[in-house]
Amino acid sequence: MLFLITIVFLILSISPSITSSVPYIPTDYILLNCGASSNTTSYDGRNWVADDDHLYANTSSFSSTASYQDPSVTQVPYMTARFFRGEFTYKFPLSPGPKFLRLYFYPNQYPGLDITSSFFSVAANNYTLLSNFSAYLVSATSPPQAFIVKEFVITVGKEQMMDVTFAPSPNSFAFINGIEVVSMPANLYTGQTYGSLRLIDTNYFFELENSTALDTAYRLNVGGRDVLDVHDSGMFRTWNQDIDYIFGAASGVTYYDQSEATIKYTEATPVYTAPEAVYKSYRSMGPNPYINFNYYLTWLFTVDSGFYYLVRLHFCENDLQKVNQRVFDIFINNHAAEIAMDVIAVSEGNGIPIYIDYVVWVAQSENELWVALHPNAESKPESYDAVLNGLEIFKLNNSDGSLAAPNPRPETKPMLKQKHSKEGRFLKTGKVVIGATLSSIVSILLILSLVFWQRKLFLCRTESINRRKVSPNQCRHFSVADILTATNNFDDALIIGRGGFGNVYRGHIPGIQYEVAIKRLNSKSHQGENEFWAEIEMLSQLRYINLVSLIGYCNEKQEMILVYDYMVNGTLRDHLYKNDNIPLKWKQRLQICIGAARGLEYLHSGAVQRIIHRDVKTTNILLDETWVAKVSDFGLSKMGPVLMENVPITTKVKGTFGYMDPEYFRRLHLTEKSDVYSFGVVLFEVLCARPAVDTSLEDEEIGLAGWALKCVENETIEQIIDPYLHGKIAAKCLKVFVEIAKSCLHDVGVERPKMRDVVGMLEFSLELQEAAGAKQAVEAGDTINHARTMDELV
Numbered sequence: 001m002l003f004l005i006t007i008v009f010l011i012l013s014i015s016p017s018i019t020s021s022v023p024y025i026p027t028d029y030i031l032l033n034c035g036a037s038s039n040t041t042s043y044d045g046r047n048w049v050a051d052d053d054h055l056y057a058n059t060s061s062f063s064s065t066a067s068y069q070d071p072s073v074t075q076v077p078y079m080t081a082r083f084f085r086g087e088f089t090y091k092f093p094l095s096p097g098p099k100f101l102r103l104y105f106y107p108n109q110y111p112g113l114d115i116t117s118s119f120f121s122v123a124a125n126n127y128t129l130l131s132n133f134s135a136y137l138v139s140a141t142s143p144p145q146a147f148i149v150k151e152f153v154i155t156v157g158k159e160q161m162m163d164v165t166f167a168p169s170p171n172s173f174a175f176i177n178g179i180e181v182v183s184m185p186a187n188l189y190t191g192q193t194y195g196s197l198r199l200i201d202t203n204y205f206f207e208l209e210n211s212t213a214l215d216t217a218y219r220l221n222v223g224g225r226d227v228l229d230v231h232d233s234g235m236f237r238t239w240n241q242d243i244d245y246i247f248g249a250a251s252g253v254t255y256y257d258q259s260e261a262t263i264k265y266t267e268a269t270p271v272y273t274a275p276e277a278v279y280k281s282y283r284s285m286g287p288n289p290y291i292n293f294n295y296y297l298t299w300l301f302t303v304d305s306g307f308y309y310l311v312r313l314h315f316c317e318n319d320l321q322k323v324n325q326r327v328f329d330i331f332i333n334n335h336a337a338e339i340a341m342d343v344i345a346v347s348e349g350n351g352i353p354i355y356i357d358y359v360v361w362v363a364q365s366e367n368e369l370w371v372a373l374h375p376n377a378e379s380k381p382e383s384y385d386a387v388l389n390g391l392e393i394f395k396l397n398n399s400d401g402s403l404a405a406p407n408p409r410p411e412t413k414p415m416l417k418q419k420h421s422k423e424g425r426f427l428k429t430g431k432v433v434i435g436a437t438l439s440s441i442v443s444i445l446l447i448l449s450l451v452f453w454q455r456k457l458f459l460c461r462t463e464s465i466n467r468r469k470v471s472p473n474q475c476r477h478f479s480v481a482d483i484l485t486a487t488n489n490f491d492d493a494l495i496i497g498r499g500g501f502g503n504v505y506r507g508h509i510p511g512i513q514y515e516v517a518i519k520r521l522n523s524k525s526h527q528g529e530n531e532f533w534a535e536i537e538m539l540s541q542l543r544y545i546n547l548v549s550l551i552g553y554c555n556e557k558q559e560m561i562l563v564y565d566y567m568v569n570g571t572l573r574d575h576l577y578k579n580d581n582i583p584l585k586w587k588q589r590l591q592i593c594i595g596a597a598r599g600l601e602y603l604h605s606g607a608v609q610r611i612i613h614r615d616v617k618t619t620n621i622l623l624d625e626t627w628v629a630k631v632s633d634f635g636l637s638k639m640g641p642v643l644m645e646n647v648p649i650t651t652k653v654k655g656t657f658g659y660m661d662p663e664y665f666r667r668l669h670l671t672e673k674s675d676v677y678s679f680g681v682v683l684f685e686v687l688c689a690r691p692a693v694d695t696s697l698e699d700e701e702i703g704l705a706g707w708a709l710k711c712v713e714n715e716t717i718e719q720i721i722d723p724y725l726h727g728k729i730a731a732k733c734l735k736v737f738v739e740i741a742k743s744c745l746h747d748v749g750v751e752r753p754k755m756r757d758v759v760g761m762l763e764f765s766l767e768l769q770e771a772a773g774a775k776q777a778v779e780a781g782d783t784i785n786h787a788r789t790m791d792e793l794v
């Protein structure tokens with residue numbers, strides 16, 4: 001948390017906490033000036049109590065006063081500190097409910113102490129807040145500042161105290177300058193009702209119970225100025241200006257403190273939610289629709305990896321009056337969080353504040369969180385613009401009850417990191433340009449290098465863990481009775497799939513809100529009990545947005561049953577040919593291919609164990625209600641050796657005719673590249689909308705793979721693509737797409753790309769398609785009117 005205070009040694013006569021105009025008056029409000037020997041008042045008029053009395057002090061601690069006062073710190077609470085050589089606990093008797101706990105640190109010079117050698121942990125009510133924490137290292141980075149304020153939200157139960165424990169690392173010492181405890185309204189952040197928080201990049205909702213502890217990462221008054229703690233709505237939160245986090249040169253325009261406006265708080269957004277200053281100021285994209293259409297108004301935040309984050313966006317339309325005047329899309333970490341957001345439509349009027357919460361998973365490999373806004377062309381709004389008033393980001397405790405992250409390493413200069421990602425973002429916002437200027441033939445090498453370059457720099461994809469309320473490896477056990485109820489005693493009318501392994505039914509299991517797919521393994525199936533357990537164990541660890549998740553199993557009375565998420569929109573094949581469904585648009589098909597490719601990439605990457613699917617085909621790619629592709633049926637999967645990549649596994653021939661890797665067929669050697677081959681067939685199937693094998697056709701046309709390659713060779717591929725797609729695929733996009741499919745079908749496995757490369761190249765071809773659409777819209781002049789045309793095209 002960064003806030004700069006110019007020191008004004010002014011003692012105000014009234015404490016703001018008791019000013020009657022403050023919207024919220026905390027029931028508990030404790031300010032502790034650690035290490036001080038007498039009660040003191042800070043420059044803003046708040047009274048800080050000395051901790052040097054029997055309630056708090058302990059002989060294992062000692063106090064000291066800093067020998068240097070940095071211009072950015074105030075005397076109270078920063079100049080005095082309490083030091084601990086052993087474990088030490090402050091106990092705060094409090095009313096039940098959620099509390100802010102703020103810890104103030106000033107890592108500077110104290111006589112006889114080397115602050116750089118201070119490492120310690122802090123815990124509060126069984127939550128680990130900080131672990132082997134170095135206030136010195138944290139203060140020296142991102143950007144350097146003299147002091148640190150850490151803010152947490154912790155719910156105190158009935159008849160509980162708040163215990164804050166400082167524990168020095170071995171041969172070290174702990175210290176603290178100030179502690180603040182403030183109560184807050186019960187449902188302000190945690191304890192929210194089920195279903196209210198969307199988990200980004202999934203169809204699931206996230207429950208934020210009062211047992212969740214939060215660590216405030218950022219709190220911004222977007223488009224406005226810093227709002228100091230004493231000007232908050234009563235909880236002493238600090239709201240910072242957002243300019244430091246705006247990504248790229250295009251920062252939009254800001255409007256602040258339109259003082260004549262009145263903010264009409266509601267029951268849904270009570271007066272304490274955020275101070276008026278937040279709702280009165282905002283940042284929008286600017287007046288030029290052409291410019292707005294070509295960029296994303298973007299904020300970039302550095303965060304700790306391996307945590308869920310709560311992202312709260314605050315809106316209040318102060319300017320416009322009507323619905324459909326300003327409509328925009330919201331992206332969080334490159335995933336659509338909200339499509340066609342219209343603040344007036346949601347808030348039901350001008351000057352009425354609202355906020356929306358999302359939860360996003362930041363994977364181990366990521367340490368950035370992006371929020372981006374872009375005009376929504378489809379709804380043909382009056383102005384091509386987007387707006388944001390406020391933003392809060394909180395880290396949520398992990399399953400160990402910990403919020404702690406490693407210290408920044410002294411050698412990683414955060415400024416460097418930021419510059420790096422700024423370049424990446426420039427590329428991203430400039431992707432239209434890249435797409436449009438690349439001349440007709442792009443060699444596969446150039447594509448590859450571009451893809452890698454782009455991926456490395458900016459593709460901040462959430463490797464989202466598709467968790468419901470179960471821990472990742474937890475898998476529910478269902479009784480046979482549950483299964484019989486769900487399938488109406490294995491009613492044939494509920495069968496949605498048949499295979500060598502047995503039948504698949506759809507149904508509702510008592511106590512589960514969503515529909516499930518129930519795979520009943522054939523009793524004749526050679527799969528034994530041990531293999532069944534092995535499969536459950538493996539499948540329950542595989543949680544990824546582009547894989548069908550295993551929810552549970554039943555293993556009673558000789559039944560071996562697996563329960564999966566039910567995919568409303570069926571198989572990819574159902575939407576390509578021999579059906580009555582509306583044909584999928586080209587862009588949709590590309591997105592589905594990218595999703596399926598990511599699912600396979602996840603299996604191959606060995607996130608859990610290296611897995612070769614062995615039966616990639618369009619009937620094993622399922623679609624959920626938002627058309628997200630989910631790879632299914634790992635029934636034929638065999639785990640590969642964990643460490644050796646591309647080492648063939650000798651195995652019996654399995655798989656489906658028409659998708660079979662010829663090399664696998666010849667040598668009975670199975671590698672990841674066998675899946676790549678089958679995926680190449682899928683790509684041509686998607687392009688041509690015909691089966692992999694069609695015996696009703698002429699001999700040389702029966703097998704799609706061979707036929708398509710011949711057509712590519714002959715430059716007649718255009719003649720066999722799905723007639724519905726004629727004139728709808730941008731030439732450059734088609735070129736790249738065909739090139740990818742062709743490379744997947746290479747006769748020799750090692751010559752085929754890896755799934756990771758396939759994902760990158762498909763993403764690139766999607767960008768080319770989008771760029772062509774955008775270019776056409778722009779050339780046609782009126783961006784808004786042609787937006788629809790563009791969307792139809794892509």
Ligand SMILES: *[C@@H]1O[C@H](CO)[C@@H](O)[C@H](O)[C@H]1NC(C)=O
Pocket residue numbers: 037038039049050053
């Ligand atoms: C500081 O203030 C508190 C509460 O106002 C009081 O209980 C305490 O005795 C005071 N301590 C000192 C050292 O004056």
Ligand SMILES: *[C@@H]1O[C@H](CO)[C@@H](O)[C@H](O)[C@H]1NC(C)=O
Pocket residue numbers: 058059060087088089090
């Ligand atoms: C005070 O310190 C002693 C050791 O010196 C320790 O046993 C005790 O638990 C501490 N009390 C508190 C309240 O931290």
Ligand SMILES: *[C@@H]1O[C@H](CO)[C@@H](O)[C@H](O)[C@H]1NC(C)=O
Pocket residue numbers: 125126160161
């Ligand atoms: C901490 O955990 C212990 C053991 O689970 C429990 O007895 C205790 O009540 C917890 N304390 C708080 C403050 O939650």
Ligand SMILES: *[C@@H]1O[C@H](CO)[C@@H](O)[C@H](O)[C@H]1NC(C)=O
Pocket residue numbers: 119132169170407
């Ligand atoms: C604490 O962190 C420091 C520096 O990051 C490291 O050298 C030390 O080994 C760590 N100690 C523990 C107990 O993890």
Ligand SMILES: *[C@@H]1O[C@H](CO)[C@@H](O)[C@H](O)[C@H]1NC(C)=O
Pocket residue numbers: 096097098155156157158191210211
């Ligand atoms: C936390 O939530 C539980 C379940 O909703 C409720 O019973 C409990 O009273 C809440 N605790 C507090 C301190 O609000």
Ligand SMILES: *[C@@H]1O[C@H](CO)[C@@H](O)[C@H](O)[C@H]1NC(C)=O
Pocket residue numbers: 568569570581624625626627
């Ligand atoms: C696919 O999903 C969409 C959106 O949920 C739905 O409207 C449509 O009916 C579904 N199609 C099929 C074939 O289930």
Ligand SMILES: *[C@@H]1O[C@H](CO)[C@@H](O)[C@H](O)[C@H]1NC(C)=O
Pocket residue numbers: 710711714716
């Ligand atoms: C290749 O082109 C020749 C000449 O245009 C044509 O006769 C032949 O049918 C084509 N073959 C394929 C597989 O398209």
